[in-house]
Amino acid sequence: MLRLLTIEFHKLKHNRASKVLSIIYFGLLTCIAFIAAIKFDIGPIKFHLAEIGIFNFPYIWHFNTYVAAILKFFLLLVIVSMMANEYSYKTLKQNLIDGLSKKEFILSKFYTVIIFALVSTLFVFVVSLILGFAYSDYDEFAIIITDLQYLFAFFLKLVGFFSMGLFFGILVKRSAFAVGGMVVWFFIESIFKGYLFWFFKASENTTEKVDGIMQFSPFEAMGNLIKEPFSRLGAVKSVANQIGETFTKSYDVEFSNIAIVSAWTFIFIYLSFTLLKKRDL
Numbered sequence: 001m002l003r004l005l006t007i008e009f010h011k012l013k014h015n016r017a018s019k020v021l022s023i024i025y026f027g028l029l030t031c032i033a034f035i036a037a038i039k040f041d042i043g044p045i046k047f048h049l050a051e052i053g054i055f056n057f058p059y060i061w062h063f064n065t066y067v068a069a070i071l072k073f074f075l076l077l078v079i080v081s082m083m084a085n086e087y088s089y090k091t092l093k094q095n096l097i098d099g100l101s102k103k104e105f106i107l108s109k110f111y112t113v114i115i116f117a118l119v120s121t122l123f124v125f126v127v128s129l130i131l132g133f134a135y136s137d138y139d140e141f142a143i144i145i146t147d148l149q150y151l152f153a154f155f156l157k158l159v160g161f162f163s164m165g166l167f168f169g170i171l172v173k174r175s176a177f178a179v180g181g182m183v184v185w186f187f188i189e190s191i192f193k194g195y196l197f198w199f200f201k202a203s204e205n206t207t208e209k210v211d212g213i214m215q216f217s218p219f220e221a222m223g224n225l226i227k228e229p230f231s232r233l234g235a236v237k238s239v240a241n242q243i244g245e246t247f248t249k250s251y252d253v254e255f256s257n258i259a260i261v262s263a264w265t266f267i268f269i270y271l272s273f274t275l276l277k278k279r280d281l
Contacts, residue, residue, distance in 0.1 A: 004108035005115065007095070008082075012112075015085065018078045025074035029123055032064055033131055053233060055135035058147035062229040062251065064128045065154035068120070069226060072158055075116055076165045080178040083109065083169030106273045109166055117158035121151055153225040153253040160222050160261040163268040170272045189217045221260040227251050 012018050035054070054063050086092035095105060132144065168178035196210040203209065214220040232251050 001107075001111055004104060005111050007100075008108050008112045011085070011091065012078075012082065015082070017081055021074050021078050021081075025071060025078075025120075026123060028071050028074070029068055029120070029127060032067055032127060053137070055131045057132045057136045057138050057144045059229070059232070060128050060132045060136065061147045061150040062226070062232065064124055064131075065150045066226045066229050068124045069154060069157055072120075072161055075120065075158070076162060076182075077175065077179065078116070079113065079162045079165040080169040081175040082112070083166060084173060084175040084178065087173045102276050103273060106269065106276060109272075110163070110269055113159060113162040113166060116162060117155050120158055121155040124154060125151055149253045150226060153258070156258060156261055156265075157222050157225045160218070160265045160268075163265045163272075164218060167268040167272045167275075170275055186219050189214070189219050192217075193220070215257070216260060218261075218264045221257055221264060224257045225253060225261060 053059060092105065096102065100108075133139065138144075164182060165178065168181045169175065172178050172181055193210060193214050196213060197206060200206045200209045215224060227249070229251065231249060
């Protein structure tokens with residue numbers, strides 16, 4: 001494993017675009033901290049984001065992982081360009097000539113995906129911990145370690161997303177087309193979801209039926225790992241209660257979603273290996 005990772009990071013070290021995109025990604029993750037500085041003072045109305053509880057333990061684990069997951073597109077570009085460069089610079093063929101098997105080649109890419117996801121998760125953990133200690137109203141150890149499952153969900157979400165990017169990178173051999181292919185897949189899922197709402201519009205529990213089907217699609221499954229945290233915020237619930245609305249939504253990281261994303265990750269990596277194995281290089 002260490003040998004395969006050494007090969008991959010040697011390639012990345014000499015890829016300026018990958019380094020720039022990685023710096024931008026981790027820089028943007030750090031910018032989550034600047035949310036705490038957002039203030040609005042309009043006459044008697046004073047609004048400070050950090051004071052409404054977004055950085056309270058344990059809510060911060062949910063909020064920060066959800067926001068950080070939005071930025072994963074930058075590392076996706078690193079993954080697909082990493083694969084595209086193998087074809088452009090013919091390093092894939094050279095690696096195979098030098099004795100690297102196709103299985104080891106795919107594993108080297110998958111290990112890199114895991115490392116990127118792991119480093120991202122640790123980075124979000126440290127940033128969240130610092131912000132939490134700075135702004136949280138609660139500092140009891142039992143409260144701090146509550147909801148840490150969102151970090152695991154974030155890690156798994158990145159692994160699944162990057163594995164999908166790796167598959168498309170191998171499939172089309174060009175980074176722009178690989179990203180385009182994923183965008184097309186996303187739109188196909190969205191269109192199909194809209195069709196399901198139309199198909200079940202006359203029946204009861206339409207949303208539940210549509211969600212029950214769509215939960216097995218890759219983008220929907222990855223999205224379900226970390227559900228939106230905003231309606232969970234105490235201030236939002238207070239406003240909702242005042243207008244007679246109540247939230248019954250579950251924000252848990254559910255095992256079924258973990259299993260589905262894990263299955264898709266395996267499928268994408270297996271298809272990547274199968275495609276590379278059959279392709280004449």
